[in-house]
Amino acid sequence: MFETVLLRSFATVVQEGSFTQAAVRLNLTQSAVSAHLRRLEQQVGHDLLARTTRSVTLTADGETLLGYARAILALNREARAQLLRGPKAGTVRIGVSEDLANVRLMNVMQAFAARHPRVAFSIRVGIPGDLLQSMDDNDIDIVVGGRCQDVQPARVLWREPLIWAGADWMSISPNLPVPVALHPEPCPYREAALTALAKAEVDYRIVMVCPSGTGLSAAAQAGFAFAPMAHSLLSHGLRVISPDEGLPALPDVEFTLFSAPGPSEEVADQLGDAIALAFGHQA
Numbered sequence: 001m002f003e004t005v006l007l008r009s010f011a012t013v014v015q016e017g018s019f020t021q022a023a024v025r026l027n028l029t030q031s032a033v034s035a036h037l038r039r040l041e042q043q044v045g046h047d048l049l050a051r052t053t054r055s056v057t058l059t060a061d062g063e064t065l066l067g068y069a070r071a072i073l074a075l076n077r078e079a080r081a082q083l084l085r086g087p088k089a090g091t092v093r094i095g096v097s098e099d100l101a102n103v104r105l106m107n108v109m110q111a112f113a114a115r116h117p118r119v120a121f122s123i124r125v126g127i128p129g130d131l132l133q134s135m136d137d138n139d140i141d142i143v144v145g146g147r148c149q150d151v152q153p154a155r156v157l158w159r160e161p162l163i164w165a166g167a168d169w170m171s172i173s174p175n176l177p178v179p180v181a182l183h184p185e186p187c188p189y190r191e192a193a194l195t196a197l198a199k200a201e202v203d204y205r206i207v208m209v210c211p212s213g214t215g216l217s218a219a220a221q222a223g224f225a226f227a228p229m230a231h232s233l234l235s236h237g238l239r240v241i242s243p244d245e246g247l248p249a250l251p252d253v254e255f256t257l258f259s260a261p262g263p264s265e266e267v268a269d270q271l272g273d274a275i276a277l278a279f280g281h282q283a
Helices: 004-016 019-025 030-044 060-084 103-114 128-136 188-199 213-221 265-278
Strands: 050-051 057-058 092-099 119-126 143-146 153-167 176-184 205-209 228-231 238-240 253-259
Touching: 004 019, 004 030, 004 057, 004 060, 019 030, 057 060, 092 128, 103 119, 103 265, 119 128, 128 143, 143 188, 143 265, 153 188, 153 213, 153 265, 176 188, 176 213, 176 228, 188 228, 188 253, 205 213, 213 228, 213 238, 253 265
Parallel strands: 092 119, 092 143, 176 205
Antiparallel strands: 050 057, 143 253, 153 228, 153 238, 153 253
16 A cells, blocks of 8 residues: 555655755655655655656656546545534535526535535425424524515525516506516515505506516516516626616515524535635635
8 A cells, every 4th residue: 555645745846846846845855755755665666757957758668547546635634624614414405496496506505515525415496484484493404585674684685676677678557556476475576566566656467476586577478477586697688678668677686595503504605605605706
C-alpha cells in the first residue's frame, strides 16, 4: 500500500518539474521530498523519475503510477471533505413554491444531493402558505417561496416586481368586469392582487382558480384572463399590464427562504446561496 504523503510528493514534483519548487509548495525541505521519492521508488521497485541537473522527467513506470497517484489523492480529498461536511446524515425536507419548481432549481438540488450523499433530500411543491403551515407542523424543514409582505422572519434571497400579465394583443374592455386568474388560498400573490383591486375599486371577476403557474400563464396567453405573477416569469406572448391601462400596481415579491430550527439550518444557508446564484441574483 502506497502512503499518500509519498504519492503527494511524487505528483507535486512532476507538476512543478523541480524538487526545489515542489518542496516550496509542500512546505518541506528539498531533502525530505527527495527522501519521499526514494522510498516510493523502493516500494515500486523501479525508477519513477529520470533526473538531470536541469529537468525531471517521468519514466514509463512513473507515467503509469502518476495516474493512479492523482486518482488516489483526489479520492482522499473527496472522502475527507464528505466526512467533515455537515450535516453528517439524516433527512432534509424542502418545500418549494410552484413558480420556482423549474429546471434551474432542480439543478441546484441535484448538485446539493451530490455534495451531501449521506443526506436524504425530499421536495414538496405547493403554495407558500400551505408549505409554511407544514413547516409549523414539523412536516417540512425548509421552505423557499415568494411573499408580498413581511409576516415572519426569513432570509430574503431577492426581490422583483409582482405584475399583471396579459396577452400581447389583449386590452381591458371598458364597462366590463376585468377577468382575473388566481392561485387558490392561501397565496401571497392572490392576496396582494385582491387587495390592490379592492383599494382601486376595480370591478373584476375571478374566472379561473388554478394551483399551477403554468395554468395561469396559459389563461393569460389565451386572453382568457389577466394574472398576477413575478416579473421574471413573464414568458413569450405575455406583456406587463400597466396601471394606466386599468389594473392597479402590485407590491414587490420577495423570494425568501424559511428554515425550522435544528440541523437543517446549516444546509439552509448553503441552499440559499446556491438558489440565489442559480436564479441570477446576489446571495
